Amino acid sequence: MAGTGLFAEILDGEHAYKYYADGEWKKSTSGKTVAIINPTTRKTQYKVQACSQEEVNKVMDLAKTAQKSWAKTPLWKRAELLHKAAAILKEHKAPIAECLVKEIAKPAKDSVTEVVRSGDLVSYTAEEGVRILGEGKFLVSDSFPGNERTKYCLTSKIPLGVVLAIPPFNYPVNLAVSKISPALIAGNSIVLKPPTQGAVSCLHMVHCFHLAGFPKGLINCVTGKGSEIGDFLTMHPGVNCISFTGGDTGVAISKKAGMIPLQMELGGKDACIVLEDADLDLVAANIIKGGFSYSGQRCTAVKVVLVMESVADSLVEKVKAKVAKLTVGPPEDDCDITPVVSESSANYIEGLVKDAKEKGATFCQEYKREGNLIWPLLLDNVRPDMRIAWEEPFGPVLPVLRINSVEEGIHHCNASNFGLQGCVFTKDINKAMLISDAMETGTVQINSAPARGPDHFPFQGIKDSGIGSQGITNSINMMIKVKTTVINLPTPSYTMG
Numbered sequence: 001m002a003g004t005g006l007f008a009e010i011l012d013g014e015h016a017y018k019y020y021a022d023g024e025w026k027k028s029t030s031g032k033t034v035a036i037i038n039p040t041t042r043k044t045q046y047k048v049q050a051c052s053q054e055e056v057n058k059v060m061d062l063a064k065t066a067q068k069s070w071a072k073t074p075l076w077k078r079a080e081l082l083h084k085a086a087a088i089l090k091e092h093k094a095p096i097a098e099c100l101v102k103e104i105a106k107p108a109k110d111s112v113t114e115v116v117r118s119g120d121l122v123s124y125t126a127e128e129g130v131r132i133l134g135e136g137k138f139l140v141s142d143s144f145p146g147n148e149r150t151k152y153c154l155t156s157k158i159p160l161g162v163v164l165a166i167p168p169f170n171y172p173v174n175l176a177v178s179k180i181s182p183a184l185i186a187g188n189s190i191v192l193k194p195p196t197q198g199a200v201s202c203l204h205m206v207h208c209f210h211l212a213g214f215p216k217g218l219i220n221c222v223t224g225k226g227s228e229i230g231d232f233l234t235m236h237p238g239v240n241c242i243s244f245t246g247g248d249t250g251v252a253i254s255k256k257a258g259m260i261p262l263q264m265e266l267g268g269k270d271a272c273i274v275l276e277d278a279d280l281d282l283v284a285a286n287i288i289k290g291g292f293s294y295s296g297q298r299c300t301a302v303k304v305v306l307v308m309e310s311v312a313d314s315l316v317e318k319v320k321a322k323v324a325k326l327t328v329g330p331p332e333d334d335c336d337i338t339p340v341v342s343e344s345s346a347n348y349i350e351g352l353v354k355d356a357k358e359k360g361a362t363f364c365q366e367y368k369r370e371g372n373l374i375w376p377l378l379l380d381n382v383r384p385d386m387r388i389a390w391e392e393p394f395g396p397v398l399p400v401l402r403i404n405s406v407e408e409g410i411h412h413c414n415a416s417n418f419g420l421q422g423c424v425f426t427k428d429i430n431k432a433m434l435i436s437d438a439m440e441t442g443t444v445q446i447n448s449a450p451a452r453g454p455d456h457f458p459f460q461g462i463k464d465s466g467i468g469s470q471g472i473t474n475s476i477n478m479m480i481k482v483k484t485t486v487i488n489l490p491t492p493s494y495t496m497g
């Protein structure tokens with residue numbers, strides 16, 4: 001169970017959790033806590049420390065000091081500790097998954113999957129890091145015009161320093177480790193600011209790293225509301241890199257942050273373009289998985305279907321039949337559709353639904369909501385003047401726009417301010433390639449719903465969907481700098497020459 005046994009140390013009284021700094025679990029001197037509301041019961045489930053600016057300052061100093069000796073720790077040893085943390089994480093998947101169920105209403109099985117996937121991600125990062133960080137470059141000068149072979153250039157990969165990691169609520173554990181593990185293997189230290197909804201899951205995950213035996217001060221986790229400590233953290237002079245996943249907040253951070261590398265994964269309005277020759281059963285199955293898994297609260301969720309008019313009726317019927325089979329209820333029962341993360345999120349979704357109703361969208365199901373629980377809803381005949389055609393509900397509501405040409409679909413996709421992923425369904429691979437090339441998104445999936453994984457694949461958004469690229473290899477490369485040493489010889493020298 002969460003907060004018991006091995007995890008008892010992280011608890012401070014009943015349901016209140018400590019923050020992590022200098023290798024210890026601590027209570028904030030602010031004397032304040034932040035409540036975490038269970039999306040299903042809408043009651044306080046846990047509390048976390050509201051860390052003060054002073055505590056953040058202290059953590060930044062600790063992280064800076066710890067990083068210096070970590071950078072001198074052999075790569076194989078860093079990898080060994082990461083493998084150990086991964087094993088502990090997987091071994092303790094049950095209590096961490098329990099937190100995910102209670103804090104973010106993720107269905108029980110998916111919660112376990114998130115923890116296991118996270119352990120795998122940590123191990124893979126350790127292996128990948130050992131391979132790619134051990135490689136450098138050797139250049140000779142006479143390949144550039146006007147030079148003789150008098151200079152040998154050696155390049156190596158060095159850490160950035162302190163990495164600030166800020167994950168979102170929907171994958172608090174997985175999107176935390178996807179930042180922590182590349183940072184660590186590359187020799188950086190970590191300050192983690194977990195999302196408020198998902199903070200306790202993150203604290204349990206951090207404890208697994210603690211148990212693995214990482215040096216004191218190397219990994220730190222400060223809790224508190226993003227709206228209160230966020231700016232202080234992201235503008236802190238001690239931060240050398242920010243890896244952030246979330247919504248529009250990321251756009252604001254990128255304008256405020258200093259001259260440091262930024263890795264930003266933000267929102268998306270992933271389009272699913274369906275051509276006349278598509279396998280409609282395959283499309284319907286992917287729309288259900290893509291649009292409704294975790295109740296649509298994935299940045300990579302299918303968020304708008306753009307279907308050719310000639311096959312639209314048939315596709316909508318197939319999707320409707322599948323929507324009818326989705327189970328709706330609490331995450332503990334492993335229902336397909338569970339309450340969305342907060343009341344404000346449910347209200348926002350409702351606003352989009354009402355707007356679509358007023359403007360004449362066809363409701364394939366009756367709109368139903370109880371508290372934060374919203375029943376899955378497919379909206380047909382959505383037009384571009386409706387908000388739902390452009391905004392991301394981050395909930396179980398999916399708009400269908402009927403199109404008369406492929407160009408119309410591509411135009412709608414590209415008119416969005418987002419550009420995370422998209423997908424196209426057709427049996428004609430040549431057409432699929434041309435459409436993929438024309439879509440202004442970081443990734444296009446052919447004949448499957450958008451998805452981030454497998455986690456070593458590059459993952460990136462363009463336009464308002466992000467800066468830089470994630471995926472295990474890209475994240476490691478993003479969290480290093482290249483350092484060069486040039487050996488200058490008195491005379492040209494040719495090996496064996």
Ligand SMILES: NC(=O)C1=CN([C@@H]2O[C@H](COP(=O)(O)OP(=O)(O)OC[C@H]3O[C@@H](n4cnc5c(N)ncnc54)[C@H](OP(=O)(O)O)[C@@H]3O)[C@@H](O)[C@H]2O)C=CC1
Pocket residue numbers: 166167168169170171193194195196197224225226227229230231234245246247248249250253265266267268298299392394420461465
């Ligand atoms: N592209 C991607 O990979 C993903 C994108 N998203 C997008 O994120 C949104 C929903 O996720 P959500 O978690 O609500 O996103 P938010 O942007 O609201 O929050 C993300 C993280 O930022 C923190 N935060 C809030 N304010 C600040 C601030 N001023 N400075 C620094 N950090 C801050 C939050 O903390 P706190 O919780 O305490 O407010 C949280 O940890 C959706 O728009 C979705 O599309 C979500 C997941 C993945």
Ligand SMILES: O=C(O)[C@H](O)COP(=O)(O)O
Pocket residue numbers: 170171175245297298299300301450451452453
């Ligand atoms: O945060 C998100 O929503 C993701 O990064 C998407 O991950 P997934 O495609 O594995 O659900």
